[in-house]
Amino acid sequence: xxxxxxxxxxxxxxxxxxxxxxxxxxxxxxxxxxxxxxxxxxxxxxxxxxxxxxxxxxxxxxxxxxxxxxxxxxxxxxxxxxxxxxxxxxxxxxxxxxxxxxxxxxxxxxxxxxxxxxxxxxxxxxxxxxxxxxxxxxxxxxxxxxxxxxxxxxxxxxxxxxxxxxxxxxxxxxxxxxxxxxxxxxxxxxxxxxxxxxxxxxxxxxxxxxxxxxxxxxxxxxxxxxxxxxxxxxxxxxxxxxxxxxxxxxxxxxxxxxxxxxxxxxxxxxxxxxxxxxxxxxxxxxxxxxxxxxxxxxxxxxxxxxxxxxxxxxxxxxxxxxxxxxxxxxxxxxxxxxxxxxxxxxxxxxxxxxxxxxxxxxxxxxxxxxxxxxxxxxxxxxxxxxxx
Amino acid sequence: xxxxxxxxxxxxxxxxxxxxxxxxxxxxxxxxxxxxxxxxxxxxxxxxxxxxxxxxxxxxxxxxxxxxxxxxxxxxxxxxxxxxxxxxxxxxxxxxxxxxxxxxxxxxxxxxxxxxxxxxxxxxxxxxxxxxxxxxxxxxxxxxxxxxxxxxxxxxxxxxxxxxxxxxxxxxxxxxxxxxxxxxxxxxxxxxxxxxxxxxxxxxxxxxxxxxxxxxxxxxxxxxxxxxxxxxxxxxxxxxxxxxxxxxxxxxxxxxxxxxxxxxxxxxxxxxxxxxxxxxxxxxxxxxxxxxxxxxxxxxxxxxxxxxxxxxxxxxxxxxxxxxxxxxxxxxxxxxxxxxxxxxxxxxxxxxxxxxxxxxxxxxxxxxxxxxxxxxxxxxxxxxxxxx
Numbered sequence: 001x002x003x004x005x006x007x008x009x010x011x012x013x014x015x016x017x018x019x020x021x022x023x024x025x026x027x028x029x030x031x032x033x034x035x036x037x038x039x040x041x042x043x044x045x046x047x048x049x050x051x052x053x054x055x056x057x058x059x060x061x062x063x064x065x066x067x068x069x070x071x072x073x074x075x076x077x078x079x080x081x082x083x084x085x086x087x088x089x090x091x092x093x094x095x096x097x098x099x100x101x102x103x104x105x106x107x108x109x110x111x112x113x114x115x116x117x118x119x120x121x122x123x124x125x126x127x128x129x130x131x132x133x134x135x136x137x138x139x140x141x142x143x144x145x146x147x148x149x150x151x152x153x154x155x156x157x158x159x160x161x162x163x164x165x166x167x168x169x170x171x172x173x174x175x176x177x178x179x180x181x182x183x184x185x186x187x188x189x190x191x192x193x194x195x196x197x198x199x200x201x202x203x204x205x206x207x208x209x210x211x212x213x214x215x216x217x218x219x220x221x222x223x224x225x226x227x228x229x230x231x232x233x234x235x236x237x238x239x240x241x242x243x244x245x246x247x248x249x250x251x252x253x254x255x256x257x258x259x260x261x262x263x264x265x266x267x268x269x270x271x272x273x274x275x276x277x278x279x280x281x282x283x284x285x286x287x288x289x290x291x292x293x294x295x296x297x298x299x300x301x302x303x304x305x306x307x308x309x310x311x312x313x314x315x316x317x318x319x320x321x322x323x324x325x326x327x328x329x330x331x332x333x334x335x336x337x338x339x340x341x342x343x344x345x346x347x348x349x350x351x352x353x354x355x356x357x358x359x360x361x362x363x364x365x366x367x368x369x370x371x372x373x374x375x376x377x378x379x380x381x382x383x384x385x386x387x388x
Numbered sequence: 389x390x391x392x393x394x395x396x397x398x399x400x401x402x403x404x405x406x407x408x409x410x411x412x413x414x415x416x417x418x419x420x421x422x423x424x425x426x427x428x429x430x431x432x433x434x435x436x437x438x439x440x441x442x443x444x445x446x447x448x449x450x451x452x453x454x455x456x457x458x459x460x461x462x463x464x465x466x467x468x469x470x471x472x473x474x475x476x477x478x479x480x481x482x483x484x485x486x487x488x489x490x491x492x493x494x495x496x497x498x499x500x501x502x503x504x505x506x507x508x509x510x511x512x513x514x515x516x517x518x519x520x521x522x523x524x525x526x527x528x529x530x531x532x533x534x535x536x537x538x539x540x541x542x543x544x545x546x547x548x549x550x551x552x553x554x555x556x557x558x559x560x561x562x563x564x565x566x567x568x569x570x571x572x573x574x575x576x577x578x579x580x581x582x583x584x585x586x587x588x589x590x591x592x593x594x595x596x597x598x599x600x601x602x603x604x605x606x607x608x609x610x611x612x613x614x615x616x617x618x619x620x621x622x623x624x625x626x627x628x629x630x631x632x633x634x635x636x637x638x639x640x641x642x643x644x645x646x647x648x649x650x651x652x653x654x655x656x657x658x659x660x661x662x663x664x665x666x667x668x669x670x671x672x673x674x675x676x677x678x679x680x681x682x683x684x685x686x687x688x689x690x691x692x693x694x695x696x697x698x699x700x701x702x703x704x705x706x707x708x709x710x711x712x713x714x715x716x717x718x719x720x721x722x723x724x725x726x727x728x729x730x731x732x733x734x735x736x737x738x739x740x741x742x743x744x745x746x747x748x749x750x751x752x753x754x755x756x757x758x759x760x761x762x763x764x765x766x767x768x769x770x771x772x773x774x775x776x
Contacts, residue, residue, distance in 0.1 A: 242602065
């Protein structure tokens with residue numbers, strides 16, 4: 001059932017091998033002071049940093065830098081970035097990196113002109129921004145999070161062992177994003193497949209919710225089929241432009257609010273994965289991969305018809321002569337085999353989780369209510385134990 | 389192959405049974421003078437007119453009216469609307485109706501502050517607006533054209549027997565659109581199924597183009613499957629909210645520029661249908677239905693793999709033991725049977741076309757180059773003859 005909702009997504013996307021030229025269209029719209037936000041420095045090795053500095057200079061910008069954003073951006077880093085942005089009186093924050101860098105830039109953008117502590121305000125009290133938001137633009141160098149076209153931001157508090165996401169309103173969406181699939185050619189395979197599973201998980205978190213048979217479900221099946229198809233090609237040949245461009249495009253549409261319409265949405269896999277990352281600092285997509293199969297096998301009986309549909313429409317399981325449960329379980333088996341084939345990490349131990357962390361991870365896992373089963377603490381513990 | 393493109397769609401959508409309340413959020417953003425544009429007056433029978441007048445009044449607006457927009461809006465009507473809008477010094481054009489009314493409102497909006505003749509400027513010379521555009525909002529009462537979230541506008545010149553579409557840039561997209569599926573419950577079945585086929589045709593015009601296997605193709609297959617599913621329910625029970633809401637949502641996404649990315653796009657069926665309408669004034673979706681099967685059967689050999697894929701993925705044809713051509717033709721046979729079942733008009737004669745019109749329709753048909761076969765004049769004539 002498509003209930004009442006608003007759809008508004010004003011992010012302008014520049015896509016393709018020439019997309020960096022979009023910066024020349026966008027930069028003149030903003031003031032002189034640009035905060036260039038990036039991660040561990042891979043953009044200094046692949047030439048992207050130099051290209052962007054040149055474009056910023058030719059557009060007469062004064063560039064302030066904020067590098068070293070980590071894969072799971074911390075509250076400490078966030079507070080540092082806010083100070084830098086304030087000191088530079090920035091007119092635009094240009095994030096160059098993957099989802100972490102975009103997420104972080106958005107968190108800075110809604111905090112620069114706010115007196116409140118950002119962790120308390122946005123990630124504990126889940127308040128909306130009530131101060132002037134600094135515009136953000138993204139140049140995407142990694143694929144997966146969809147951060148380039150939404151208001152999402154995930155921040156990690158190391159003292160509290162919490163990794164929490166918050167979605168800001170449309171005013172905090174990036175004003176523009178540059179998506180050049182060629183920039184993603186040199187991402188290490190581990191990061192690439194992690195991103196691929198992040199995309200898949202985003203779609204499944206929305207797909208496995210609700211009982212209705214609405215357009216979003218059909219669109220998500222299309223996205224999943226395209227994702228599976230292109231992922232296999234990209235794993236074989238990371239420089240296949242068509243596959244990499246499809247992956248980039250699917251990532252954006254998996255989490256730009258389109259396919260959530262009409263769905264209650266679950267996000268329990270993300271809650272489990274984020275709790276793991278709060279303890280291990282493991283790569284996001286891998287934390288999702290490691291907990292997914294135990295989670296889905298456990299909730300399958302509560303969403304049987306949907307899991308059977310998933311098996312048939314996404315994994316080409318032939319339902320003839322099978323019960324819904326058999327069909328559904330065969331779908332998950334095929335999914336698991338595929339995950340292993342593309343190189344995902346399928347257990348928490350390989351991600352650095354120790355048995356001693358289990359209690360803490362259980363405690364850090366938020367319980368969601370939009371999926372097929374609201375988990376008890378005991379169920380969370382069992383799912384995590386099965387994920388080790 | 390997803391080449392270089394820009395995606396930017398700033399239309400804000402209010403969807404659902406409470407969506408009319410969106411007007412109270414939007415109207416305060418604009419000045420006092422509102423031009424209320426509508427069609428033949430069905431909104432005065434179903435209560436929509438009164439509801440909107442009340443909302444406009446409670447927002448302190450001065451309302452100027454421009455009713456009587458016909459299903460195929462003419463250049464004469466357009467020139468009249470421009471004069472009305474100028475005289476009223478309108479701050480906002482509020483279109484209440486189906487695609488024709490939205491299309492017309494957009495054509496007025498880009499012409500009010502322009503000295504040039506709109507037909508010559510936009511529909512003959514295909515120029516971009518270079519004057520201030522009056523903002524447009526839409527309240528959708530019919531489903532099909534997708535006009536509520538794009539820059540498209542189709543205008544008919546009766547003297548020249550031409551019906552031509554033009555797509556204005558993002559600045560001319562509606563600023564907001566209100567989509568309440570319940571308003572569509574009372575649309576006569578003829579109009580409903582005509583709209584359903586308009587949606588299907590929009591998707592197919594984009595799907596049957598290009599040789600690549602990109603994400604847009606997968607998404608379109610999902611949209612088509614959902615469309616077929618919901619259309620069958622809506623034809624049985626026009627008051628099925630879920631089916632009507634899905635149809636409304638699919639129509640928007642079929643033509644808001646998302647699924648065209650990576651596709652060359654065809655639009656030859658629309659060129660044939662529009663030429664028919666220029667002579668007969670027949671309902672848009674029906675003109676498309678009447679010419680589609682002869683067109684697709686003729687171009688099938690030039691896009692064989694895609695037509696076979698369509699048969700399997702959309703119409704559930706089992707390809708085992710069949711040639712691609714057999715599979716593809718079986719798909720089109722199933723499509724034809726389905727079209728008849730839901731009540732579409734399958735020939736031009738029933739739409740009022742006479743043999744004497746054939747030469748003129750052939751002459752009025754534009755030849756497109758993005759599909760699988762660039763038609764010769766002789767092929768256009770044969771397709772149209774087969775459509776009688």
